[in-house]
Amino acid sequence: MICGLLLSALSVVSVSWAQPAPPYELVRDYSGQTFFNGWDFFGFRDNLTWGNVTYVDAPTAASDKLAYVNDAGKVILKVDNTTTVASGDSRNSVRITTHASYGLGSMWIFDVSHLPYGCSVWPAYWSKGPVWPDDGEIDIIEAVNLMQNNEGALHTLEGCTHSATSNPALELGQVSETDCSTPAGCVVTESKPNSYGPTFNAAGGGVWATSFDATGVYIWFWSRPDVPKSITSLTSTSPLGSVSDWGVPSMAWPAINCNIPKYFTDQQIVLDITLCGGWAGIDAVYSSTCGTAGPTGLCYNDSIVGAGSKFDQAYFEINYLRTYTNNASTFSSISAAAAASTTGGNAAASTAIATSSSTHTASKSGAEGPWKVSQGTLLSVGMALITLVAGGQIIL
Numbered sequence: 001m002i003c004g005l006l007l008s009a010l011s012v013v014s015v016s017w018a019q020p021a022p023p024y025e026l027v028r029d030y031s032g033q034t035f036f037n038g039w040d041f042f043g044f045r046d047n048l049t050w051g052n053v054t055y056v057d058a059p060t061a062a063s064d065k066l067a068y069v070n071d072a073g074k075v076i077l078k079v080d081n082t083t084t085v086a087s088g089d090s091r092n093s094v095r096i097t098t099h100a101s102y103g104l105g106s107m108w109i110f111d112v113s114h115l116p117y118g119c120s121v122w123p124a125y126w127s128k129g130p131v132w133p134d135d136g137e138i139d140i141i142e143a144v145n146l147m148q149n150n151e152g153a154l155h156t157l158e159g160c161t162h163s164a165t166s167n168p169a170l171e172l173g174q175v176s177e178t179d180c181s182t183p184a185g186c187v188v189t190e191s192k193p194n195s196y197g198p199t200f201n202a203a204g205g206g207v208w209a210t211s212f213d214a215t216g217v218y219i220w221f222w223s224r225p226d227v228p229k230s231i232t233s234l235t236s237t238s239p240l241g242s243v244s245d246w247g248v249p250s251m252a253w254p255a256i257n258c259n260i261p262k263y264f265t266d267q268q269i270v271l272d273i274t275l276c277g278g279w280a281g282i283d284a285v286y287s288s289t290c291g292t293a294g295p296t297g298l299c300y301n302d303s304i305v306g307a308g309s310k311f312d313q314a315y316f317e318i319n320y321l322r323t324y325t326n327n328a329s330t331f332s333s334i335s336a337a338a339a340a341s342t343t344g345g346n347a348a349a350s351t352a353i354a355t356s357s358s359t360h361t362a363s364k365s366g367a368e369g370p371w372k373v374s375q376g377t378l379l380s381v382g383m384a385l386i387t388l389v390a391g392g393q394i395i396l
């Protein structure tokens with residue numbers, strides 16, 4: 001009896017801790033023919049992670065077909081796999097960054113059907129503030145060479161951590177690093193199968209959802225067959241109304257160990273593929289999965305130099321990236337900016353904005369309850385549990 005009550009209390013508390021608070025309004029859909037409108041191309045060599053790549057500019061990416069929309073309407077971002085690279089040269093690749101910055105209360109949903117992999121290949125889907133690491137970095141997809149599991153991480157100044165052990169009610173992944181200010185960041189390794197490499201692609205890809213919130217940073221991953229209905233039923237214009245079928249996130253950095261508003265400013269989203277460099281190219285890392293890929297056992301010499309066909313799998317194939325917010329002030333500033341840009345102009349556009357902002361007001365009042373629950377639960381989870389059990393009031 002007491003055990004039963006305790007269990008009920010635990011499950012109620014742990015669920016609300018990690019749950020984001022819908023409804024979320026759509027901020028932007030990046031997909032298909034308009035995908036590239038919202039991004040800048042880096043346009044020079046990788047001077048950030050010291051990979052042996054040149055990140056090309058937008059015209060080169062288009063003419064060399066390193067960034068394009070394929071016949072199926074999917075977005076391709078890839079490493080050059082047609083050039084034979086001479087010793088001493090680098091290979092071309094892409095790195096793109098959103099024009100927009102996204103604040104607290106954001107949800108990003110990324111649906112991808114193929115991830116880049118291969119010896120020397122180091123893809124990333126991540127976010128950053130203007131100054132590194134002062135403004136924070138969230139790594140959502142990051143893996144190298146022939147690794148099998150995706151890794152997520154935060155990078156911050158000193159003072160933000162991940163707890164040393166994973167609470168399985170909060171996150172499914174395994175803690176690999178706890179201090180977010182170390183070079184590796186506070187890393188959590190995915191524990192679900194098929195999160196990277198050939199098996200991810202063979203399953204038809206999958207979906208990541210990232211909640212960047214004052215209550216914490218949470219990352220969910222689903223392989224294609226497991227993507228929840230609340231996501232598969234979304235369109236390029238719909239709000240995100242429910243997360244009730246999402247389950248426990250793969251990775252969680254609750255604010256109890258990291259004051260998110262202190263360590264993170266608004267984030268731009270980045271997609272890139274580098275080669276070798278400060279992770280994939282470290283001799284011990286490279287040789288652990290790719291040591292027999294060539295005669296020297298060295299990343300640059302065996303993988304970058306020579307034929308492009310080694311990079312036939314080094315591409316992202318993206319269905320969409322959708323950004324959402326449940327932050328009323330962010331949403332009203334987006335609506336105001338959109339309204340200002342259509343002043344004196346397009347009546348249809350103004351009507352659309354008015355409609356979406358009134359939808360927002362209507363649905364937001366419905367979210368007031370869950371939002372308060374998740375805030376309150378976060379700050380007083382231990383106390384709430386004690387109170388619930390000691391007071392014997394289990395309110396479901």
Ligand SMILES: *[C@@H]1O[C@H](CO)[C@@H](O)[C@H](O)[C@H]1NC(C)=O
Nearest residue numbers: 042043044045046047048049
């Ligand atoms: C990388 O190179 C670009 C172009 O030269 C430069 O603007 C940028 O500041 C460099 N970044 C770093 C971290 O050195």
Ligand SMILES: *[C@@H]1O[C@H](CO)[C@@H](O)[C@H](O)[C@H]1NC(C)=O
Nearest residue numbers: 086087088089296298300301
């Ligand atoms: C690897 O490539 C570099 C740069 O081209 C070259 O200087 C070096 O001698 C090569 N190392 C081996 C072991 O082949």
Ligand SMILES: *[C@@H]1O[C@H](CO)[C@@H](O)[C@H](O)[C@H]1NC(C)=O
Nearest residue numbers: 050051052087088089090300
């Ligand atoms: C490959 O990248 C490493 C790290 O930036 C650099 O030291 C090396 O010179 C590069 N190799 C070539 C041949 O550009």
Ligand SMILES: *[C@@H]1O[C@H](CO)[C@@H](O)[C@H](O)[C@H]1NC(C)=O
Nearest residue numbers: 103104105214327328329330
């Ligand atoms: C909403 O966004 C504003 C502006 O970025 C921020 O100051 C505020 O803390 C956010 N509110 C919540 C509940 O995250």
Ligand SMILES: *[C@@H]1O[C@H](CO)[C@@H](O)[C@H](O)[C@H]1NC(C)=O
Nearest residue numbers: 078081082309311312313315
């Ligand atoms: C390069 O990679 C693409 C997939 O991104 C593939 O379709 C193509 O056959 C590969 N090889 C060449 C020579 O283009």
